[in-house]
Amino acid sequence: MDGIPGKVVIARGRATARLQSTELLRELILGGTLAPGQRLNEVELAAQFSMSRGPIRESLQTLAAEGLVTIRSHKGTFVKTFTKDELANLYEVRLVLEAYACRQAALRRTDAEAEVLGGLLDLTRQRLATEGVFLYENDFHLQILAMTHNDVLANQGRYLLVQMALARSRSASSAERSKAALEEHQAVLEAICDKNDAHAADLMERHLGKSYENARRTLEPTLDAADPSGTSG
Amino acid sequence: MDGIPGKVVIARGRATARLQSTELLRELILGGTLAPGQRLNEVELAAQFSMSRGPIRESLQTLAAEGLVTIRSHKGTFVKTFTKDELANLYEVRLVLEAYACRQAALRRTDAEAEVLGGLLDLTRQRLATEGVFLYENDFHLQILAMTHNDVLANQGRYLLVQMALARSRSASSAERSKAALEEHQAVLEAICDKNDAHAADLMERHLGKSYENARRTLEPTLDAADPSGTSG
DNA sequence: TAACAGTTGACTGTTGACAATCACGTCGTT
DNA sequence: AACGACGTGATTGTCAACAGTCAACTGTTA
Structure with a gap:
């Protein structure tokens, strides 16, 4: 402690x-x-x-x-500690849930909500350019979840985001990956603004797929080493 | 108390x-x-x-x-008390998650797991015929979730099942609905046995859609009356 | 009669003390 | 030296008492 x-x-x-x-x-x-x-x-x-x-x-x-x-x-x-299998499971569910959420967000969003999402992205772009940090990624995903106007869906999605933040807390993202992720977010935003639900869902699915690839590559190889917290209690 | x-x-x-x-x-x-x-x-x-x-x-x-x-x-x-909106939200997420789970269960199931699912259905059919009770519905869905071999997915699905059991605790199912539900389960089982993942997902989606229709019709109209438990603490 | 302030009782929030369990080091035995 | 019983300290599990908050009731006043 x-x-x-x-x-x-x-x-x-x-x-x-x-x-x-x-x-x-x-x-x-x-x-x-x-x-x-x-x-x-x-x-x-x-x-x-x-x-x-x-x-x-x-x-x-x-x-x-x-x-x-x-x-x-x-x-x-x-x-809590995570194994690579658990991380894979988290991503699998997240892919399904967030792709669907993205689809519904495109259909149900208000204009004000879309503007918030755009503002979030502007802020991310600005700080990436000036300070080289990639921030507010979770907020971007949370905002999309909120735009579905389904609290159950938003809560389940948030749970997955939180779990993943903890599971990935020892992984890193390169500058190239950050730039690519930002562009992927931008594409998702545009699809949502166009109310193109199928495209939005597809883009989000690809985005998360690439995110998982990056996470798997950059994770410490010791992720599923001996787990001091055990399995149950 | x-x-x-x-x-x-x-x-x-x-x-x-x-x-x-x-x-x-x-x-x-x-x-x-x-x-x-x-x-x-x-x-x-x-x-x-x-x-x-x-x-x-x-x-x-x-x-x-x-x-x-x-x-x-x-x-x-x-x-916890539920409003009709919350029940609708629960069903929406459940539809997405269980349809996907059913698809994956069809692909990943072992023969032993499929037999357990079949045994569950036999038991349900037997007790419906002899006693007129429709039981083990949740166990059927839980078994399918387990057959995905994804604990995260299974846990999220179980959460939705539990929430729904509580939300629907004041609703009823007619004898006709029970019989229809049993047949729908049977169809899902067969698709999973055939490893026909697309069909299995589709059948599960229809099954849950009908289940929601029934729940909405048979729910006490007082579901979203004054909520004595309030919203937050 | 209606509205309001004070009081009262019931319940939740918090605390410190005690009991039970576990991990580890020590000592003795083979 | 290797092994196991034993004791010991640290930590979690549980309890009973106290403090704070809320809601309902009472009695008063206009």
């Missing part, structure tokens, strides 16, 4: 301790501060978050159900 | 109190003992399960993340 530098100060608004710790832990895990496989010590977390173990334990239950951590009875809680 | 008759006796094996109460609550909710919208009193549950509020609260966190209950801060926990 030496991944967390010091005590975390919480702005005690009106949210409960449980909700705060849930959010905080989610950020620490998805931000990479808490690495996959790392053990989460309840006492230490409680001290760092300035609360007792009760709310911490309740948060860990939530995160376990969300698939971000694995709880092993009497052993401890660990940040 | 008068839905639960008396104290529930727990066979104290080696499972933790939290795991036992999670499983128990899941069964009570999906079995209909705890009806949608009903409030879950932590103190009463703790007494009935012969444990303290700690494990109960942790279980409720898990069930909330699974979408079976809704927690409202300082208000209480309620069995």
Whole structure:
């Protein structure tokens, strides 16, 4: 647990301790501060978050159900680790779900939503040009999911995005891949603006296929090495 | 909370109190003992399960993340209720996911798995003929999901099945619909046995479409009346 | 009678203490 | 030296008590 530098100060608004710790832990895990496989010590977390173990334990239950951590009875809680097979499974489902979402987004979008998507892409292009960083990719996909106006679909898609962010947290994207991904996003945007649903779905499918290829190539070969968090608890 | 008759006796094996109460609550909710919208009193549950509020609260966190209950801060926990829109959204995603699952199951199935599916159907037919009950429908769909050999896909599908079971807990199926559903299942089975993936997917899509039609027609018109569990916590 | 402030009871949120379990190191035996 | 029983410290699991919040009830006032 030496991944967390010091005590975390919480702005005690009106949210409960449980909700705060849930959010905080989610950020620490998805931000990479808490690495996959790392053990989460309840006492230490409680001290760092300035609360007792009760709310911490309740948060860990939530995160376990969300698939971000694995709880092993009497052993401890660990940040979830992924094997290459699991990554492949995630991509397979994501391909199906997001291609469909893209199709429906093209059909159901409002003009305002399409503009938001375009603005997101402009921002990405700008920061890629000036700073060389490729950002807001997840936001792009989330916005498309929102444009389906189907909360169930959006939630399932978001789950897959989050899982993948964690599974790929040790992989990298080259500058070339970033540029290509941006262009693929641009093409998807245009198809959605044209309300060309079949084309939009096809473009998204190709985009995710290439993304998977890149992920598989750049992943650390140790991805499915010994898993300290085990399988069940 | 008068839905639960008396104290529930727990066979104290080696499972933790939290795991036992999670499983128990899941069964009570999906079995209909705890009806949608009903409030879950932590103190009463703790007494009935012969444990303290700690494990109960942790279980409720898990069930909330699974979408079976809704927690409202300082208000209480309620069995999740559904609106007609949510049911429509569930069916839309289920159609996409299960049609794809059926296609892949046809391609990836082992002979043993196909036999299990057939046995399930035989059992259903038998009990429908002798007792007039239509059972094991969910097991049929779960088996197909398992035959995709993709755990992510199977889990997402199972989530939708569970949600739908809860959303439809106040709807009914006529004897005619049961008979038709059985025949539709039979057709799906045959397509999977023939490894005819396109046909299998198509049949599943039609089957779920008809299932939705039936659900919409037979649902109590009060489904999206005032929601006592509110929207968020 | 209607509206409002204060009170009260029930419930959830949180805490610290205790019990149970596990991993690891130590010691003795073969 | 290798192996296994044992003890020990650390960590999770559970509990009971306390604190905070909310909703309903009461009584008062215009």
